[in-house]
Amino acid sequence: MQRVHAPGQHVPCNLASLNLMKFLKDDSKGHQSFDADRFQKVVELVITAMDISICFADFPDPEGSARTRARSASSASATPTSAPC
Incomplete structure (x- = not known):
């Protein structure tokens, strides 16, 4: 998947997804919580x-590639667990 960054430029779009239903848990009374x-x-x-x-x-x-890695490195500084390239 790519998105248009600017006219004539394409940047790969790296996506991930999580199934939120997997984070529901049941208590002893049959109620669910996240x-x-x-x-x-x-x-x-x-x-x-x-x-x-x-x-x-x-x-x-x-x-x-350079733009994607630069974006990844800039997001890594905002996310404490991220590892810059």
């Missing part, structure tokens, strides 16, 4: 894995 602590840990793990995969990915366009 396990926010587990969700946070999984999100941090997925972000780290995505950052690592971006670092080692091959992109068909060298300029798009």
Whole structure:
């Protein structure tokens, strides 16, 4: 998947998804609640894995590769668990 960054420029769009239903937990009375602590840990793990995969990915366009890695590095500074390239 690619998105248009600017006219004539394409930047790969690296996506991940999580099934939110997997974070529902039942209590002893049959009620469900969302396990926010587990969700946070999984999100941090997925972000780290995505950052690592971006670092080692091959992109068909060298300029798009540089822009993608630069975006990944700038988001890593905002996310404590992210690993910059």
